Amino acid sequence: MAKPYVIGIDMGGTNTAFGIVDARGNVIASDSIKTAKHSKIEDYIDELHEAITRLIENNDAVGKINGIGIGAPNGNYYTGKIEGAPNLPWPSPIPLAEMITEKFGIPCLVTNDANAAGVGEMTYGAARGMKDFIMITLGTGVGSGIVVNGQMVYGNDGFAGELGHVIMKRSNGRMCGCGRTGCLEAYCSATGVARTAREFLEIRKEDSKLRALDVASITSKDVYDAAIAGDQIAKEIFDYTGTILGEALADFTAFSAPEAFVIFGGLAKSGDLIMKPVQEAFNKNVLPLWRGKIKIIFSEMKEADAAILGASALGWEIKD
Amino acid sequence: MAKPYVIGIDMGGTNTAFGIVDARGNVIASDSIKTAKHSKIEDYIDELHEAITRLIENNDAVGKINGIGIGAPNGNYYTGKIEGAPNLPWPSPIPLAEMITEKFGIPCLVTNDANAAGVGEMTYGAARGMKDFIMITLGTGVGSGIVVNGQMVYGNDGFAGELGHVIMKRSNGRMCGCGRTGCLEAYCSATGVARTAREFLEIRKEDSKLRALDVASITSKDVYDAAIAGDQIAKEIFDYTGTILGEALADFTAFSAPEAFVIFGGLAKSGDLIMKPVQEAFNKNVLPLWRGKIKIIFSEMKEADAAILGASALGWEIKD
Numbered sequence: 001m002a003k004p005y006v007i008g009i010d011m012g013g014t015n016t017a018f019g020i021v022d023a024r025g026n027v028i029a030s031d032s033i034k035t036a037k038h039s040k041i042e043d044y045i046d047e048l049h050e051a052i053t054r055l056i057e058n059n060d061a062v063g064k065i066n067g068i069g070i071g072a073p074n075g076n077y078y079t080g081k082i083e084g085a086p087n088l089p090w091p092s093p094i095p096l097a098e099m100i101t102e103k104f105g106i107p108c109l110v111t112n113d114a115n116a117a118g119v120g121e122m123t124y125g126a127a128r129g130m131k132d133f134i135m136i137t138l139g140t141g142v143g144s145g146i147v148v149n150g151q152m153v154y155g156n157d158g159f160a161g162e163l164g165h166v167i168m169k170r171s172n173g174r175m176c177g178c179g180r181t182g183c184l185e186a187y188c189s190a191t192g193v194a195r196t197a198r199e200f201l202e203i204r205k206e207d208s209k210l211r212a213l214d215v216a217s218i219t220s221k222d223v224y225d226a227a228i229a230g231d232q233i234a235k236e237i238f239d240y241t242g243t244i245l246g247e248a249l250a251d252f253t254a255f256s257a258p259e260a261f262v263i264f265g266g267l268a269k270s271g272d273l274i275m276k277p278v279q280e281a282f283n284k285n286v287l288p289l290w291r292g293k294i295k296i297i298f299s300e301m302k303e304a305d306a307a308i309l310g311a312s313a314l315g316w317e318i319k320d
Numbered sequence: 321m322a323k324p325y326v327i328g329i330d331m332g333g334t335n336t337a338f339g340i341v342d343a344r345g346n347v348i349a350s351d352s353i354k355t356a357k358h359s360k361i362e363d364y365i366d367e368l369h370e371a372i373t374r375l376i377e378n379n380d381a382v383g384k385i386n387g388i389g390i391g392a393p394n395g396n397y398y399t400g401k402i403e404g405a406p407n408l409p410w411p412s413p414i415p416l417a418e419m420i421t422e423k424f425g426i427p428c429l430v431t432n433d434a435n436a437a438g439v440g441e442m443t444y445g446a447a448r449g450m451k452d453f454i455m456i457t458l459g460t461g462v463g464s465g466i467v468v469n470g471q472m473v474y475g476n477d478g479f480a481g482e483l484g485h486v487i488m489k490r491s492n493g494r495m496c497g498c499g500r501t502g503c504l505e506a507y508c509s510a511t512g513v514a515r516t517a518r519e520f521l522e523i524r525k526e527d528s529k530l531r532a533l534d535v536a537s538i539t540s541k542d543v544y545d546a547a548i549a550g551d552q553i554a555k556e557i558f559d560y561t562g563t564i565l566g567e568a569l570a571d572f573t574a575f576s577a578p579e580a581f582v583i584f585g586g587l588a589k590s591g592d593l594i595m596k597p598v599q600e601a602f603n604k605n606v607l608p609l610w611r612g613k614i615k616i617i618f619s620e621m622k623e624a625d626a627a628i629l630g631a632s633a634l635g636w637e638i639k640d
Contacts, residue, residue, distance in 0.1 A: 084609075132476040146575065148468050148475075155468075155577025156452040157613070162574040165607050170489075170567070178607055247487070254482040255466065255575050257475025287485050287498055289404075293477070 002319075003066040007052060007106070008312025010113070011035060011072040011096075013087030016044075018052055019305070020061055021312035025124030027305045029059045041090040041099070049103050068100055068108040069314025071116030071307060078158035080110045109314040113137070113307065115152055115161060117299075118145020120310030121262050126300040132258045135299075136163065136249075138267035141177070142185040142192075148256050163252060164189070168244050188245045190266050193220035196237050208233040224270050238273040245274070246281025253290050264299035264306065271298075322639075323386040327372060327426070328632025330433070331355060331392040331416075333407030336364075338372055339625070340381050341632040345444030347625045349379045361410040361419070369423050388420055388428040389634025391436030391627060398478035400430045429634040433457070433627065435472055435481060437619075438465020440630030441582050446620040452578045455619075456483065456569075458587035461497070462505040462512075468576050483572060484509070488564050508565045510586050513540035516557050528553040544590050558593040565594070566601025573610050584619035584626065591618075 005028065009018040012035060019030030033051050038044040056062055073085040080097025082088065100108040111119070118135035121127040127135070127147070135145040142164030146153040153160045164185035165178055173182020174195065186192055197218045201210055209226040210218060210233060226234035249261050267274055275296070283291055301309055325348065329338040332355060339350030353371050358364040376382055393405040400417025402408065420428040431439070438455035441447040447455070447467070455465040462484030466473040473480045484505035485498055493502020494515065506512050517538045521530055529546040530538060530553060546554035569581050587594055595616065603611055621629055 130476075132480075148473050149471050151469055153468050153576055156450075156579040157577050157610075159609060160452075160575065160577035162577075162607060165574050166571045167567070167605065168490075180605070180607070247490070251486045251571075252575070254485050255480065255572070256473055257477050257480035257482075259476040285487065285500070287482060287500070289479060290477075 002316065003064050005061050005064050006066050006312045006315025007056075007068040008308040008310070008315065009048070009052075009068065009070040009072075010116075010307035010311050011070060011075075013073065016048060017308055018048070018055070019308040019312065020055060020059055020065075021309060021315075023316075025120075025309055027308055028061070029055055030305075030308055031055055036089050039089065041094055044090075045099050045103055052104070065106050065315075067315035067318035068104060068106050069116065069119075069311040069317075070096060070100065070108065070110045071113045071311035072096060072110055073113065075110040075112045076158035077109065077111045077115065077152070077154045080108070082110070107318045109317060111152075111154075111311075111314060112143070113310075114143025115145040115154070116310035116314065117143070117264055117301070117306065118147055118161075118262075118310070119152055119313040120301055120306065121145075121264070121299060122147055123313035123316065124301065124309055126262050126297055127260065130259050132256060133260045133262055134163075134249075134252055134256065134258045135262045135264060136245075138188060138190070138263065138265035140190055142189050146256060147258075163248070166248060166251070168248060184244070184248050188241055188248070188267070190220040193223055193237060193241050193267065194218050196240055197223050197234075200233055200237055200240075204233060206233060210234060220267060224273065227270075227273050235273070238270060239277045241267075242274045242277025243281040246278040246283075247285045249278065249282050249296065250285035250287075253286050253294055257290065258294065260295035260297055262297055262299050264301065268298050269303075322636065323384050325381050325384050326386050326632045326635025327376075327388040328628040328630070328635065329368070329372075329388065329390040330436075330627035330631050331390055331395075333393065336368060337628055338368070338375070339628040339632065340375060340379055340385075341629060341635075343636075345629055347628055348381070349375050350625075350628055351375055356409050359409065361414055364410075365419050365423055372424070385426050385635075387635035387638035388424060388426050389436065389439075389631040389637075390416060390420065390428065390430045391433045391631035392416060392430055393433065395430040395432045396478035397429065397431045397435065397472070397474045400428070402430070427638045429637060431472075431474075431631075431634060432463070433630075434463025435465040435474070436630035436634065437463070437584055437621070437626065438467055438481075438582075438630070439472055439633040440621055440626065441465075441584070441619060442467055443633035443636065444621065444629055446582050446617055447580065450579050452576060453580045453582055454483070454569075454572055454576065454578045455582045455584060456565075458508060458510070458583065458585040460510055462509050466576060467578075483568070486568060486571070488568060504564065504568050508561055508568070508587070510540040513543055513557060513561050513587065514538050516560055517543050517554075520553055520557055520560075524553060526553060530554060540587060544593065547590075547593050555593070558590060559597045561587075562594045562597025563601040566598040566603075567605045569598065569602050569614075569616065570605035570607075573606050573614055577610065578614065580615035580617055582617055582619050584621065588618050589623075
């Protein structure tokens, strides 16, 4: 029998958030520590162990934890290691699952952030009951978690589902953080939206509320605020972003014919501003046999809890 | 216990080929009938039943058939139906699996040609033992069969794996048979190669062996022969084709991180002429983490038997 709780750990470059989660996806209690405070990974694990043990004890959960799931940058589900994460201070690879399992005496699984979001959505969110869907996370980057036949797609090496790095512009594409050009992520992430804003403001001559801001530090939130206030250029920035995302989703459909795409992350909060052009470009670009048949929906995970919930869902995969 | 043989049926617009196959992938006996001779599907099924029954009786296989697998244009694995196949004379949908199962008293599964090739490759060919690979068939069109976690990806509706219709040119793309423009299939199929030849001969001024031919009826085989004989333009046609295919495979890798791509079909016989530019474009375009780590190999299925073998492999999926 599965025990009644799982632990979810969301490991970011700055903070590590964690929580105790029940089978219905309620976060019973949560806390966080700084990630990069310790120069040795062992000291980080020690502090994490102390903090989580305290949380378990204070919430009457001793002996009731079924498993620990971790969402971590470049986390590999198969090896349990973090391999080459640029925003962590420790030497790579980090055998995280092994270290945590040993320290806590509780089985642990690791995956990357976007795959964790996908598992979370399938376990507690908008994709409950779906056997085939694709999670798209629109944050600083563009991530993805692909579920086929009810299983997360990890691929041969554990790194599958890097849809943010599919090439959308084969000539004159924007430089991407991965070292190549034209990636989806360079256009449809929050940073991509800010880049589009800077490009549009330079090329276009019309007035815009965005011109009152310091162009170099415009954020996707600024663009959202301007668009909501009726600013034409800001709306066109969302059209441009949504069109590229819709074209990408049309191509992804040819791969796994999902029941739905589930959109998560900061940009998803832009609602129809982003969804309308996504839908239009999707319907225009998808193979006719799928036109009007694939759902594109927003995540049902509360953003504050989503990362912990997503990671925690891995804790249910552990069977005795 | 599984019975010792399966029947594979390869249903094409012109001919329907079928054979008795053993567990090692030997085609024990095979034959074929014309597909489009009958204006009623029932008469076609009757003739097929007679011909296959004769084959079974003549090869001492009565009562020894584990199942029947059919590869058919637009065949849907989930429903067992052919839905909207443009090159068949009967009204759509055709409940093929049901009709065959009833007529023969033997369980039957249906899928499309490229998925059948994928199942065949996994069962008898170059992908034996692989849990994650992508089959790419380069014929009149470009088809694909995607295997993830050891399972064929059929998607939510049974039509997944249409990688020939991923968009490779977003502006000024070639018209594709699907009604859209810029699809992989419009460039990397045998007909795509012939189109490239016509384009190159019109734009370029250099001499070429291909100029001796009737430009309107040039085939990919003509281009192959010219390239083998050292013709520069013919070689560049293969470079162009292979580069687009390599770019596509790089994007596909971001999806499912396969162990290998298995290339099948007429163009695969061009060997290094096509493989060299594919490999180069793949390595140039794939995310650095996969560079040099994904195999791109040719199918190991004999072309004469491949379609029957691929279809037949479905017959082993049937359990009592």
